[in-house]
Amino acid sequence: GAGVSQSPSNKVTEKGKDVELRCDPISGHTALYWYRQSLGQGLEFLIYFQGNSAPDKSGLPSDRFSAERTGGSVSTLTIQRTQQEDSAVYLCASSFGPGNQPQHFGDGTRLSIL
Amino acid sequence: DQQVKQNSPSLSVQEGRISILNCDYTNSMFDYFLWYKKYPAEGPTFLISISSIKDKNEDGRFTVFLNKSAKHLSLHIVPSQPGDSAVYFCAALYSGDKLTFGTGTRLAVRP
Numbered sequence: 001g002a003g004v005s006q007s008p009s010n011k012v013t014e015k016g017k018d019v020e021l022r023c024d025p026i027s028g029h030t031a032l033y034w035y036r037q038s039l040g041q042g043l044e045f046l047i048y049f050q051g052n053s054a055p056d057k058s059g060l061p062s063d064r065f066s067a068e069r070t071g072g073s074v075s076t077l078t079i080q081r082t083q084q085e086d087s088a089v090y091l092c093a094s095s096f097g098p099g100n101q102p103q104h105f106g107d108g109t110r111l112s113i114l
Numbered sequence: 115d116q117q118v119k120q121n122s123p124s125l126s127v128q129e130g131r132i133s134i135l136n137c138d139y140t141n142s143m144f145d146y147f148l149w150y151k152k153y154p155a156e157g158p159t160f161l162i163s164i165s166s167i168k169d170k171n172e173d174g175r176f177t178v179f180l181n182k183s184a185k186h187l188s189l190h191i192v193p194s195q196p197g198d199s200a201v202y203f204c205a206a207l208y209s210g211d212k213l214t215f216g217t218g219t220r221l222a223v224r225p
Contacts, residue, residue, distance in 0.1 A: 004157070033212060042118075042217040043158070043203065056212065091157055099210040100146035100165065105157030 002026060004106035006092050012112045015084060021077045021109045023092030029104075031097025032075050034067060037108075038088040046090075049075065050097050082113045117141045118206050120216035128224050133191040135219050137204030140185065144206040148213070149178060149189045152201045161202075162189070194223045 005024040013019055025032050034046040045059040049069040060066075064082075069075040079086055089110050093103035119138045127133045135149075145166040150158035164171040164178045164187070171178050177190045191198055204216040 006157075035213075035215075043205075043213070043215040045212040045214070048212050059212065093157075093213075097210060100163075100207055101210065102148060102160040102163055103213060104160060105150075107155070107157045110155075 004092055004094055004104055006090075006106035006109050008109055009107065010110045010112075012114065013082060014114050016081055018078065018080045019082055019111065021079075021090050021092075021111070023075045023077070023094075023106060025073065025075070025092070025094030026104055029094035029096055030072070031095045031101070031103075032069055033093040033095075033103060034075070034077050035091045035093065036088040037091065038085075043091065046077070079111075082111075084113045087111055087113045115140075116217075117144075118204055118214050118216040120202075120204055120219050122219050123217070124220040124222070126222045126224060127194045129196055130193045133189075133194045133198065133221055133223070135189045135191075135202050135204075135221065137187045137189075137216055138185060139187075139206055141206070141208065141214075142185065143208045144214075145209065146207040147178070147180060147187050148205045148207070149176075150203045150205060150215075151198075152203060152218070158203055191221075194221075196223050196225050199223045 032049045035043045048056040064080045067077045089108040091108040093105045095101040095103045148163040149161045152158045201218045205213040
């Protein structure tokens with residue numbers, strides 16, 4: 001379809017392993033965002049890419065988290081040395097940024113750390 | 115510090131009646147507000163938005179009201195339908211930056 005695509009939809013891994021989550025934004029959207037939703041919590045901002053500008057990393061919870069966006073399109077969120085508190089649903093969104101535009105979300109990756 | 119608050123975690127409404135979901139915010143710099151609807155195992159779906167220069171925006175059965183002096187907005191759904199049962203998130207933007215979300219209100223529409 002033409003929406004935001006995320007993979008994998010589910011990921012179960014052992015504590016201490018690294019994981020990579022992928023996001024394919026809507027074609028033509030220049031802004032890309034990562035959020036996460038922990039159990040019983042609202043959505044929490046992680047990182048924001050806008051065009052070729054330096055990303056806004058202000059929401060990343062620790063230096064174990066990093067993200068990149070190659071060619072202004074696909075983005076990967078990497079979590080190194082995963083911890084149990086990293087378990088959450090990781091959501092990607094894109095928009096015709098910048099400016100006040102609705103962000104459109106993928107269905108998320110449910111990450112479970114054993 | 116929760117800048118966007120949805121104080122009602124759940125709401126139950128009879129089919130055909132009005133659903134009113136409320137949201138309060140503390141940051142007066144927010145200039146754009148959005149409502150999202152979320153079904154289980156799916157990402158949030160954009161519903162309706164309002165700029166801070168307006169006090170009302172209507173789209174079909176959905177109307178959003180903004181009271182800037184009270185830092186309060188609400189989403190009205192009328193008439194409510196069983197398919198409207200979902201979690202509703204209020205969100206706010208400042209200068210087109212990242213969204214700040216409330217914790218959500220679970221709406222159940224009873225047939």
